[in-house]
Amino acid sequence: MLVYVLLLGRIGLAAPRQHVVALGKWTTVKLMLGEDERTALDLKVRALLVDGQNKEFITGPPHDVTNRTFVVQRVFRLNDSLPQETVPARWRWERGGWLLVNRVSGKMQLVPPPEFDPYNSEAVWFRDYAAYCGVSDDGKKVSAILVQLGRRKPLLKKALSGAGADMQEAKCGAPIWQRAPSRVTFEPKGSKGLLSRCQTGRWSWLQKKKTREKSKKNHGPSEPRAACKTARRTK
Numbered sequence: 001m002l003v004y005v006l007l008l009g010r011i012g013l014a015a016p017r018q019h020v021v022a023l024g025k026w027t028t029v030k031l032m033l034g035e036d037e038r039t040a041l042d043l044k045v046r047a048l049l050v051d052g053q054n055k056e057f058i059t060g061p062p063h064d065v066t067n068r069t070f071v072v073q074r075v076f077r078l079n080d081s082l083p084q085e086t087v088p089a090r091w092r093w094e095r096g097g098w099l100l101v102n103r104v105s106g107k108m109q110l111v112p113p114p115e116f117d118p119y120n121s122e123a124v125w126f127r128d129y130a131a132y133c134g135v136s137d138d139g140k141k142v143s144a145i146l147v148q149l150g151r152r153k154p155l156l157k158k159a160l161s162g163a164g165a166d167m168q169e170a171k172c173g174a175p176i177w178q179r180a181p182s183r184v185t186f187e188p189k190g191s192k193g194l195l196s197r198c199q200t201g202r203w204s205w206l207q208k209k210k211t212r213e214k215s216k217k218n219h220g221p222s223e224p225r226a227a228c229k230t231a232r233r234t235k
Contacts, residue, residue, distance in 0.1 A: 032092055127182075128149040129155075
């Protein structure tokens with residue numbers, strides 16, 4: 001009886017099982033776009049596997065946040081069948097949000113960046129930050145947005161002047177990251193370039209033209225403060 005109890009104790013203290021997370025082979029699918037949903041666009045997708053089982057479909061390159069976790073954009077198949085149709089189910093591919101995946105535990109969770117548009121926003125990651133141009137819920141405003149994993153609200157958000165309801169009008173390209181000090185630059189067409197910098201543990205916006213003018217007068221840029229704290233590492 002004592003031996004049996006000791007064996008159970010050892011089993012209970014055994015290390016948790018480490019799962020195997022892998023990415024499948026690329027395959028090309030069709031996205032149906034346009035107002036009439038008849039314009040086909042090729043999209044490369046692949047399976048996200050945990051212990052050999054397909055858990056999700058993803059697109060684009062993953063970004064390593066830590067040595068244990070990474071983020072990647074999700075894609076999924078949506079039931080496109082009408083209620084009155086009796087033929088076999090019809091499915092269509094859709095872009096989705098982002099997944100945070102733990103390589104050790106195999107756990108994955110949805111990461112919902114505020115105002116992120118899966119079809120128009122291009123998120124560029126650095127450390128545990130993401131920078132992108134977001135679209136408001138009513139589709140009338142385009143904003144430069146900086147978010148951090150683990151936070152629900154953006155660290156910084158600024159509406160882009162001259163951007164209408166169509167994201168194409170904003171011509172918002174991919175943000176550019178730099179380090180030492182950490183900073184990200186947005187270069188939307190029709191708007192002044194926006195530079196966001198993290199210094200002494202706080203993020204702030206810097207408008208390029210104003211920064212150069214103030215640098216000449218004051219021998220250093222004057223920055224408006226914005227709510228931001230030092231990065232919190234994602235485990």
